[in-house]
Amino acid sequence: xxxxVCIKQVPGVAEVKIDPKTNTLVREGIPSIVNPHDKHAIELxxxxxxxxxxxxxxxxxxxxxxxxxxxxxxxxxxxKAYLLSDRAFAGADTLATSHTLSLAIKKILKESKVKNDYxxxxxxxxxxGDTAQVGPELAEELNIPQITYVLKFELKEKxxxxxxxxxxxxxxxxxxxxxxxxxxxxxxINKPRFPGAKGIVDAYEKKKVIYLNSEDLGADxxxxxxxxxxxxxxxxxxxxxxxxxxxxxxTIEEMIQDLCSYLKDDKIL
Amino acid sequence: xxxTLTEKQKMIRKITREFAEEHIAPIAEExxxxxxxxxxxxxxxxxxxxxxxxxxxxxxxxxxxxxxxAFAIITEEIGRVDASWSITTGVHCSVCAYPIYRYGTDxxxxxxLIDVAKGNKIGAFCLTEANAxxxxxxxxxxxxKDGDEYILNGSKIFATNGGIxxxxxxVAKTGETDARKQLTVFIMDTDTPGYSVGVKEDKLxxxxxxxxxxxxxxxxxxxxxxxxxxxxxxxxxxQILDYGRITIASQCVGLGQACLEAAIKYSNEREQFGTxxxxxxxxxxxxxxxxxxxxxxxxxxxxxxWMCDQGMDYGLAGSxxxxxxxxxxxxxxxxxxxIHGGYGTMKAYPVERYFRDAKMGEIYEGTSEIxxxxxxxxxxxxx
Numbered sequence: 001x002x003x004x005v006c007i008k009q010v011p012g013v014a015e016v017k018i019d020p021k022t023n024t025l026v027r028e029g030i031p032s033i034v035n036p037h038d039k040h041a042i043e044l045x046x047x048x049x050x051x052x053x054x055x056x057x058x059x060x061x062x063x064x065x066x067x068x069x070x071x072x073x074x075x076x077x078x079x080k081a082y083l084l085s086d087r088a089f090a091g092a093d094t095l096a097t098s099h100t101l102s103l104a105i106k107k108i109l110k111e112s113k114v115k116n117d118y119x120x121x122x123x124x125x126x127x128x129g130d131t132a133q134v135g136p137e138l139a140e141e142l143n144i145p146q147i148t149y150v151l152k153f154e155l156k157e158k159x160x161x162x163x164x165x166x167x168x169x170x171x172x173x174x175x176x177x178x179x180x181x182x183x184x185x186x187x188x189i190n191k192p193r194f195p196g197a198k199g200i201v202d203a204y205e206k207k208k209v210i211y212l213n214s215e216d217l218g219a220d221x222x223x224x225x226x227x228x229x230x231x232x233x234x235x236x237x238x239x240x241x242x243x244x245x246x247x248x249x250x251t252i253e254e255m256i257q258d259l260c261s262y263l264k265d266d267k268i269l
Numbered sequence: 270x271x272x273t274l275t276e277k278q279k280m281i282r283k284i285t286r287e288f289a290e291e292h293i294a295p296i297a298e299e300x301x302x303x304x305x306x307x308x309x310x311x312x313x314x315x316x317x318x319x320x321x322x323x324x325x326x327x328x329x330x331x332x333x334x335x336x337x338x339a340f341a342i343i344t345e346e347i348g349r350v351d352a353s354w355s356i357t358t359g360v361h362c363s364v365c366a367y368p369i370y371r372y373g374t375d376x377x378x379x380x381x382l383i384d385v386a387k388g389n390k391i392g393a394f395c396l397t398e399a400n401a402x403x404x405x406x407x408x409x410x411x412x413x414k415d416g417d418e419y420i421l422n423g424s425k426i427f428a429t430n431g432g433i434x435x436x437x438x439x440v441a442k443t444g445e446t447d448a449r450k451q452l453t454v455f456i457m458d459t460d461t462p463g464y465s466v467g468v469k470e471d472k473l474x475x476x477x478x479x480x481x482x483x484x485x486x487x488x489x490x491x492x493x494x495x496x497x498x499x500x501x502x503x504x505x506x507x508q509i510l511d512y513g514r515i516t517i518a519s520q521c522v523g524l525g526q527a528c529l530e531a532a533i534k535y536s537n538e539r540e541q542f543g544t545x546x547x548x549x550x551x552x553x554x555x556x557x558x559x560x561x562x563x564x565x566x567x568x569x570x571x572x573x574x575w576m577c578d579q580g581m582d583y584g585l586a587g588s589x590x591x592x593x594x595x596x597x598x599x600x601x602x603x604x605x606x607x608i609h610g611g612y613g614t615m616k617a618y619p620v621e622r623y624f625r626d627a628k629m630g631e632i633y634e635g636t637s638e639i640x641x642x643x644x645x646x647x648x649x650x651x652x
Binding site for chain 1: 275276277280281284285287288291316317318319322326330331332333339343
């Protein structure tokens, strides 16, 4: 069984700063981290391996600097890591990103002669873009079932997967399916392990990060990076807070009443 | 000259810091007051391989035996949140596990090292006695040969990890020729009959770490347990301490860093005379001095570690590192408390603990005065 974990390197801050002249994120002096949701994806991948065997493969798309994130995944116990890095990938939106990731997964599946015996795990969303789109789009690209917002995961006999998926507040749905499947996980699913010193030594001395470029993936350049993106970023900005605000407290009913009276006062209702 | 850490060393720092902040820092104050190491943290520290950092993987370690800088970083980062844990793992690794790896026979490594490196058995190095402290040659604990065994009699004091240790390195007197003592280092497990733990010390600082008196009454140790050859104990003991000093220096650098960060945080929060105290030059100068002292100590510590990895003689650099780092730690703690004013003397602020912990650094594993003697000997006599 192959267990793919897709991870992203993101700036390690709660609030990103934007350079108003260039409309790009200010990265100087900001440490990069593995996207927090993705650490839960790695942890789930490792747990599945410990219970059922298989190889855990981490994949990331990004500049060479993203190798750090993959080394951290390797330190935690991931078996192999691939970095999809090429200037042609730059400027990719979620569609171009998921397409590129799918090419890598297809390539690895083909080389490993694996057809259906695989799982793809993603974090629900990245803390920088917050789109939560790459997981679902990747499942479409791979043409496999997807289950998002997963809280619990179990792999049973005959490749049956049973998951609990978050549904409205405090409700869950239980879904059963078969491999292959893509799941995107929520933070509540587990607690990521800390890599021990030996794991870190192994990650740098015994394991490799394999770089793949657009040629390695046999990609059509029209479907990569900015060219392959359906969206284009015109401007990034921090919204300016205008006017005053009121924070309502109480039960839902009380707050609705209060809100209605405010709206009536302002002659909106 | 390249001061850049390797990617591996950077990752070691990042992960150790995250681990220490999540698992050790929240209970450091409580451990200090209870004078006990938390057993759950102990288990987690084993999982992190921190009891075998500087031991090769084949003997159950993490494999940083040739990356003393990385080992120093682990000790520093643990020391940044809790000096007690840093001294516990630091002493265990540097003056018990590492000497068995470095000077032990294959049989000794098989028999003792694996359990020690995995943290299943905590290690201690037992040199100090009531009349043998700075004067290491004053050891009176005797080891008398009886067939293929030695019988140990006497007692040790102030042994770091003593009360919780399961494996010991014991420096004993095996003979005397022309008024010169012949010392030998023995490896032994603490389940050996005749061995017992005496008084557990109630200390000023590093209170969660265990410091105990150890009593040896007709303790029989096989001849095969001699480490580094009969009669080599004095020289070997000093070599063991050379490596240990890099570790103590690292622990003190971590403590100094903690003082610096606490001082900066408080200066940016506390307001007096209508402004943050960080705006006063009197505070700024203290912070500048702490930062400079800690960075100097760090550089000398890493240099000693680097020399060790290069196979160079690092005894002098190790002594200098231990001296400057322990004194930088003390100065940093002194000024960090001063910046905190009255609050700094309260247990509600960690600098109170840092101050007590810092004083220990100037004393254990060779006092500042002993380090100056070692350094002066190198300067004046070329050794």
